[in-house]
Amino acid sequence: MKKKVFIKTFGCQMNEYDSNRIYDSIKNIGYSKTEEQSNADCYILNTCHIRDKAKEKVYHEIGRVKKIYKQKKKPIMVVAGCVAQAENEEMLNREPYIDIVLGPQSYHKINNLLKNFSVKKKEEETEFDSVSKFKFFDKIENKNNKVSAYLTIQEGCDKFCHFCVVPYTRGPEYSRPFNQIIKEAEKLVKNGAIEITLLGQNVNAYQHYENSKEYRISDIINKLEKFEELERIRYTTSHPKDMTDDLIDCYSSSKKLMPFVHLPIQSGSDRILSLMNRKHKVEDYLKIYSKLKNINSEIEFSSDFIIGYPGETEDDFQETLKFLEKIRFVNSFSFIFSPRPGTKAANLDIINKNVAKERLITIQKKLFNNQIELNRSMENKIVEVLVENRLNKQNKLFGRNKFLSSVIFEGNESYIGKVVKVNVESSNQNTLFGKIENNMKAA
Numbered sequence: 001m002k003k004k005v006f007i008k009t010f011g012c013q014m015n016e017y018d019s020n021r022i023y024d025s026i027k028n029i030g031y032s033k034t035e036e037q038s039n040a041d042c043y044i045l046n047t048c049h050i051r052d053k054a055k056e057k058v059y060h061e062i063g064r065v066k067k068i069y070k071q072k073k074k075p076i077m078v079v080a081g082c083v084a085q086a087e088n089e090e091m092l093n094r095e096p097y098i099d100i101v102l103g104p105q106s107y108h109k110i111n112n113l114l115k116n117f118s119v120k121k122k123e124e125e126t127e128f129d130s131v132s133k134f135k136f137f138d139k140i141e142n143k144n145n146k147v148s149a150y151l152t153i154q155e156g157c158d159k160f161c162h163f164c165v166v167p168y169t170r171g172p173e174y175s176r177p178f179n180q181i182i183k184e185a186e187k188l189v190k191n192g193a194i195e196i197t198l199l200g201q202n203v204n205a206y207q208h209y210e211n212s213k214e215y216r217i218s219d220i221i222n223k224l225e226k227f228e229e230l231e232r233i234r235y236t237t238s239h240p241k242d243m244t245d246d247l248i249d250c251y252s253s254s255k256k257l258m259p260f261v262h263l264p265i266q267s268g269s270d271r272i273l274s275l276m277n278r279k280h281k282v283e284d285y286l287k288i289y290s291k292l293k294n295i296n297s298e299i300e301f302s303s304d305f306i307i308g309y310p311g312e313t314e315d316d317f318q319e320t321l322k323f324l325e326k327i328r329f330v331n332s333f334s335f336i337f338s339p340r341p342g343t344k345a346a347n348l349d350i351i352n353k354n355v356a357k358e359r360l361i362t363i364q365k366k367l368f369n370n371q372i373e374l375n376r377s378m379e380n381k382i383v384e385v386l387v388e389n390r391l392n393k394q395n396k397l398f399g400r401n402k403f404l405s406s407v408i409f410e411g412n413e414s415y416i417g418k419v420v421k422v423n424v425e426s427s428n429q430n431t432l433f434g435k436i437e438n439n440m441k442a443a
């Protein structure tokens with residue numbers, strides 16, 4: 001009988017991609033996925049270290065699992081992902097319920113760990129071995145059959161922003177071989193992907209040398225452009241320093257690269273950017289913005305903001321507000337700074353919590369208003385939507401427009417996997433609602 005695995009994923013698209021690849025791997029040793037968390041032989045928590053109190057959330061989650069399995073046979077408990085990497089064997093010492101701790105660059109070891117599992121022996125694998133990992137996964141088919149698929153092209157980061165754990169949890173920058181990526185993309189398209197999002201913690205830093213040629217993310221985009229069935233290309237997350245001209249040029253040469261750029265700035269104050277070790281200035285960001293807008297005025301931006309970074313004065317915060325007058329973001333993520341253990345900023349004095357809260361409220365009001373207004377400006381207009389799935393509760397279709405905004409509308413399932421025209425009738429901060437255009441026929 002097949003053994004069952006339950007996988008719970010926290011965090012970003014990269015973790016979602018990793019969870020799918022872990023499953024592709026352990027399927028080969030007899031595991032099948034269960035959606036019921038109470039009947040698994042193996043329980044995998046794929047963790048994220050970006051949010052506040054990540055570590056405590058993982059222990060809390062394990063507490064829940066323990067209760068679920070109190071009267072049953074205990075599953076093999078695997079903690080994977082960035083918290084596993086950051087905490088390593090500490091986790092095994094603190095929580096004996098955990099059997100295996102597996103860092104993000106050691107996922108290729110999971111089959112052996114599960115095959116040789118013994119209740120008496122705890123295992124911890126947190127080496128940074130990206131080369132072996134991707135060599136292993138290159139031989140395992142990516143079984144993803146979603147309309148919109150993720151494809152990791154790069155991992156890790158060498159930039160060491162002072163607030164960020166990524167260089168410590170994902171390791172140094174590693175770019176997968178170009179041909180390996182293209183092979184996986186071909187498979188995804190064959191399995192039905194209409195859209196591919198290229199992933200990396202520093203995705204536009206992608207750089208791979210093969211046969212004396214340098215490959216950049218622009219080469220991947222140009223190659224994917226030629227895939228007939230593929231209609232949309234995206235990438236995330238990028239860094240302003242790596243927005244090189246070859247990538248910017250793709251916005252004029254490619255018809256499939258979506259006119260939407262998620263480019264974190266973090267602060268509108270050069271002083272704070274320097275304290276953060278961001279390696280770019282506000283002016284650099286604005287230059288990229290102008291270059292892209294000159295190529296195509298339709299391009300929209302989203303960003304990330306850290307509010308209340310140690311040392312942020314009222315003047316710095318006002319600079320961030322001023323910056324928002326220059327660029328109206330389609331959407332953005334904004335958080336109050338919270339220290340991550342092991343990072344340089346972890347030991348700095350945090351600013352007054354109430355002040356930080358007030359600033360967050362002020363900036364979010366501005367950002368959310370932008371979103372509401374931009375969504376409203378799309379009402380009574382036709383937008384192109386890639387239909388991803390049916391929302392069961394609402395019996396409606398769900399898809400995304402070019403700028404990654406959610407669109408919900410009525411229609412039958414034969415539209416899934418197609419780009420359709422939707423007439424937007426109403427909107428709120430996060431979603432557009434509408435009707436499919438009458439002349440659109442399901443094929």
Ligand code: SF4
Pocket residue numbers: 157158159160161164165166167201202239
């Ligand atoms: S560039 Fe991004 S991933 Fe790298 S350290 Fe800075 S915030 Fe983290």
